[in-house]
Amino acid sequence: xxxxxxxxxxxxxxxxxxxxxxxxxxxxxxxxxxxxxxxxxxxxxxxxxxxxxxxxxxxxxxxxxxxxxxxxxxxxxxxxxxxxxxxxxxxxxxxxxxxxxxxxxxxxxxxxxxxxxxxxxxxxxxxxxxxxxxxxxxxxxxxxxxxxxxxxxxxxxxxxxxxxxxxxxxxxxxxxxxxxxxxxxxxxxxxxxxxxxxxxxxxxxxxxxxxxxxxxxxxxxxxxxxxxxxxxxxxxxxxxxxxxxxxxxxxxxxxxxxxxxxxxxxxxxxxxxxxxxxxxxxxxxxxxxxxxxxxxxxxxxxxxxxxxxxxxxxxxxxxxxxxxxxxxxxxxxxxxxxxxxxxxxxxxxxxxxxxxxxxxxxxxxxxxxxxxxx
Amino acid sequence: xxxxxxxxxxxxxxxxxxxxxxxxxxxxxxxxxxxxxxxxxxxxxxxxxxxxxxxxxxxxxxxxxxxxxxxxxxxxxxxxxxxxxxxxxxxxxxxxxxxxxxxxxxxxxxxxxxxxxxxxxxxxxxxxxxxxxxxxxxxxxxxxxxxxxxxxxxxxxxxxxxxxx
Numbered sequence: 001x002x003x004x005x006x007x008x009x010x011x012x013x014x015x016x017x018x019x020x021x022x023x024x025x026x027x028x029x030x031x032x033x034x035x036x037x038x039x040x041x042x043x044x045x046x047x048x049x050x051x052x053x054x055x056x057x058x059x060x061x062x063x064x065x066x067x068x069x070x071x072x073x074x075x076x077x078x079x080x081x082x083x084x085x086x087x088x089x090x091x092x093x094x095x096x097x098x099x100x101x102x103x104x105x106x107x108x109x110x111x112x113x114x115x116x117x118x119x120x121x122x123x124x125x126x127x128x129x130x131x132x133x134x135x136x137x138x139x140x141x142x143x144x145x146x147x148x149x150x151x152x153x154x155x156x157x158x159x160x161x162x163x164x165x166x167x168x169x170x171x172x173x174x175x176x177x178x179x180x181x182x183x184x185x186x187x188x189x190x191x192x193x194x195x196x197x198x199x200x201x202x203x204x205x206x207x208x209x210x211x212x213x214x215x216x217x218x219x220x221x222x223x224x225x226x227x228x229x230x231x232x233x234x235x236x237x238x239x240x241x242x243x244x245x246x247x248x249x250x251x252x253x254x255x256x257x258x259x260x261x262x263x264x265x266x267x268x269x270x271x272x273x274x275x276x277x278x279x280x281x282x283x284x285x286x287x288x289x290x291x292x293x294x295x296x297x298x299x300x301x302x303x304x305x306x307x308x309x310x311x312x313x314x315x316x317x318x319x320x321x322x323x324x325x326x327x328x329x330x331x332x333x334x335x336x337x338x339x340x341x342x343x344x345x346x347x348x349x350x351x352x353x354x355x356x357x358x359x360x361x362x363x364x365x366x367x368x369x370x371x372x373x374x
Numbered sequence: 375x376x377x378x379x380x381x382x383x384x385x386x387x388x389x390x391x392x393x394x395x396x397x398x399x400x401x402x403x404x405x406x407x408x409x410x411x412x413x414x415x416x417x418x419x420x421x422x423x424x425x426x427x428x429x430x431x432x433x434x435x436x437x438x439x440x441x442x443x444x445x446x447x448x449x450x451x452x453x454x455x456x457x458x459x460x461x462x463x464x465x466x467x468x469x470x471x472x473x474x475x476x477x478x479x480x481x482x483x484x485x486x487x488x489x490x491x492x493x494x495x496x497x498x499x500x501x502x503x504x505x506x507x508x509x510x511x512x513x514x515x516x517x518x519x520x521x522x523x524x525x526x527x528x529x530x531x532x533x534x535x536x537x538x539x
Contacts, residue, residue, distance in 0.1 A: 162454060202401055203456040240403045265422075268408030268454045282407035286420030289408075 024142050025050045025095075026357050027114055029102050029311070030149035032060020033343055034335020036084040037350035038147045038357075043091050045358050050141060051096040052116060056124040058096055058132055059085055060151055062343055064175070066182035068221035070228045075248075076221050077343030084347075089129045098124070100135035105314045110330055110360070111144040112315070145330045145357040146315065149350065150307050152324075152336040155200025155208070155300040163196060163298055164270035170277040171270055171296045173199075174219055181222065186230050190294040193226055194279055195219045196267060197239040201301030210322050212301035213340040216243035219299040220256055227259065235260040236293070238267055238281060270296055302340040332356050380431035387471065388428055394467030396459035400425050406451030406461045412444050419444050421451055421461050428468060437472040443479050445469075 026042055028035045031053030042049045051058070065078035088094050097116065104115040116139040124132075157165035157173050164171040172180075172187075174195075180187050197219060201212040216239070223235045237260050242253060267281040273292040283289035304323035305311075312319050320326045325333045334353035335346035388394040406421040413419045419441050428436050436442065442465060451461035472478065478486070488495055503513040 198403070198456075204399055204458045205456050240401050264402075265404035265408065266456070268405040268450075280408050282404035282413075282420070282422065285417070286404075286407060286413070286423055287417050288410060288414045 024111060024144040024361075026145050026147060026354075026361070027052065027102075027112070027141055027143035028147045028149055028334075030060070030151055030335070030337065031055075031058040031096055031098070032149060032151045032335065032346075033062050033081055033084060034151065034337070034346040034350040034353075035060070035147070035149035036081075036088050037347040038149055038334045038354045039094050039096075040084065040087055040091070041351045041354035042357065043093055045354070047354075047358055047361065048093050049095075049147075050143075051094070052100045052102060052135075053096060053098045053132075054101045054119050054121070056098055056122055056134070057126055058088070058098065058129065061154075064179055064182065065218075065343075066178050066225075068218070068225050070224065074221050074224075075344075076218065080343050080347060085129060089131055091131075094131050096129075096131045096133065097135045097139075098132050100139070102311075102314070105146070107330075108142060111142065112146055112330060114141045114143060114146065115139070116141060144361040145332065147332045147334050147350075147353050147357055148311055148315075148325050148327075148337050149334040149353075150305040150311065150325070150337045152302040152304065152340070153306050155212075155303050157199055157298045157300050159206065160199055160203075160298075162269050163199060163267065164272075164277055164296065165298055168270055168272050168277045168296075170294060171298065174215070174222060174297050174299045177222055177226075177295075177297050178218075181225060181229070186226055186233070187295065190226075191230065191233045192236075192276070192293045192295070193223065193233055194236045194238060194267075194277075194291075194293040194296045195223055195299060196270075196279075196296060197237070197299045198266060199298040199300050200303070202240070208301065208303070208322075210340065211243070213243060214342045215299040215301060217245055217249070217342065219297070220253070222297070223260060224256060236291075237262045238265060238279075240264065240266065302336060305337050308337070327353075327356075330360055332360075375430070375432075381433045382431050384431040384433045384436075385429050388464065388467050391467035391470055393460065393463030396457070396461075397425060397428060397464045397467075399457045400429065400459045401457055402426055403456060405454040405456065406459075409450040409454050411448060411450065412446055416441075416444060421445075421465070424468075425459070425461065425464065428464075436468060437475050437477050440479065442468050442472060443482070 025048040028038050028049050028051045031051045035051050036058065039049045039051050059081050062078060062081040067078050068074040068076040099119045099121055100116045101119040102114050103117050106113045116135060118135045118137065154175055161167065197215055200206060200208055223237060227233050227235055265282040267279040269280040270277050276292050276294045277296045278290055278292050279296060280288060280290050308323055308325050311325060315328055315331045317326055317328045317331060324339045325337045327333045332353035334350040335341055341349060385397055388397050402422055404422045407413055410421055424442060445462060445465045447462050449462050455461060485495055498514045506513060
């Protein structure tokens with residue numbers, strides 16, 4: 001069914017693997033950015049794949065992200081989800097099962113046999129794409145390789161109770177602000193905004209010693225967008241240090257520094273004030289200071305996916321250092337399931353995982369782990 | 375500040391002291407400073423700054439600083455610290471190093487003399503001894519010489535016969 005000849009890609013003749021002997025599809029667990037990107041990359045290589053998504057819709061968490069462009073693109077990557085969905089819908093060889101959960105896996109030669117069961121859940125929030133089909137009954141899938149693209153979970157800001165989330169009115173997570181901005185504007189009369197970085201990241205007390213890497217970028221872009229939508233608003237950015245995303249970012253950052261107040265401290269406490277949340281922080285002079293805001297936005301970090309322990313056990317994988325997934329023989333990891341990654345980085349890692357899966361199908365050999373989840 | 379004036383081994387020295395281990399994990403987020411009650415009364419007092427100076431290796435500057443003795447050990451900083459630095463304990467470690475280097479403040483030295491001479495910092499009078507008698511405890515005398523022996527300040531005095539442990 002996948003017997004194709006050489007074809008032209010980007011002007012050069014690409015060697016295409018003949019799949020008559022490799023007719024098992026690659027199973028991709030997770031239908032977010034990374035899962036879709038992996039499916040498209042496999043398709044580009046002439047390999048069939050089946051995307052399994054436990055939720056009612058493809059697109060994953062990034063679907064709820066807002067475009068952070070002002071007049072020009074902010075390169076946040078949020079629009080890539082729509083692009084990927086659109087591209088995937090145009091590929092007849094792509095299949096996706098929604099509301100499906102992988103519950104068991106058994107090694108079969110160089111590949112796997114994976115058991116899928118239907119997942120009870122909310123009804124689809126958007127009309128199903130041509131390739132989406134909800135799983136009706138228990139299904140056994142034989143596959144040559146598995147790509148784990150189950151994404152991440154967002155840190156629950158309630159665990160940092162001192163910062164007031166769920167307790168102090170006017171404290172929200174950056175994800176919630178994304179949703180609000182995606183719908184069109186700042187909530188209420190918010191003019192004095194504070195962003196608190198590293199909530200649930202770089203926190204030994206929580207066992208989250210790593211940097212989530214994406215928060216500086218999305219929080220600052222959100223802040224800039226908020227100022228653009230409400231020109232009178234003032235932004236205070238509480239941070240330890242700012243991630244470096246390269247040359248272009250440095251120029252953007254210099255501009256942001258000019259327009260916002262950067263304070264190199266994380267508030268020790270946020271409590272209800274007379275007119276909004278009151279933050280207690282070390283001021284630039286090294287003295288405790290209190291200031292009232294209309295909105296305190298917590299940049300919550302990325303955590304390993306909920307399914308990581310179950311999947312590790314299912315596929316016999318060694319858990320990663322921070323609880324994120326690592327690959328194994330015939331099992332590749334794509335996107336933020338393997339560690340904190342931005343949308344662009346997730347797509348990149350998905351392409352690598354797809355390439356490694358293709359290599360595994362051809363040789364029956366495990367690709368070197370560096371390649372598998374670099 | 376010149377690197378030549380910094381002592382990179384200072385933080386390791388602090389980390390070797392009991393309670394000082396946490397210093398190496400500090401990210402300087404200043405949550406400690408935000409919640410420090412001393413800082414809100416004494417503008418120069420900033421625990422993040424003290425820890426930063428220590429990590430940078432400004433040994434003399436830290437040990438000779440009168441500010442390190444102002445910590446009131448309320449543990450607010452330990453409570454908010456995302457990195458489990460245990461700032462109060464680190465400052466205690468720094469204070470111990472400062473005392474060993476001869477930087478103990480005069481009030482501290484006076485207390486040490488008091489302790490060596492009398493075995494305690496507070497006067498024990500009739501009131502306390504009455505309370506002790508109610509609890510069936512022997513009275514405490516005003517001049518217990520053997521405290522000095524305990525502190526190694528004079529040879530141990532022979533115990534009077536019949537006095538139990």
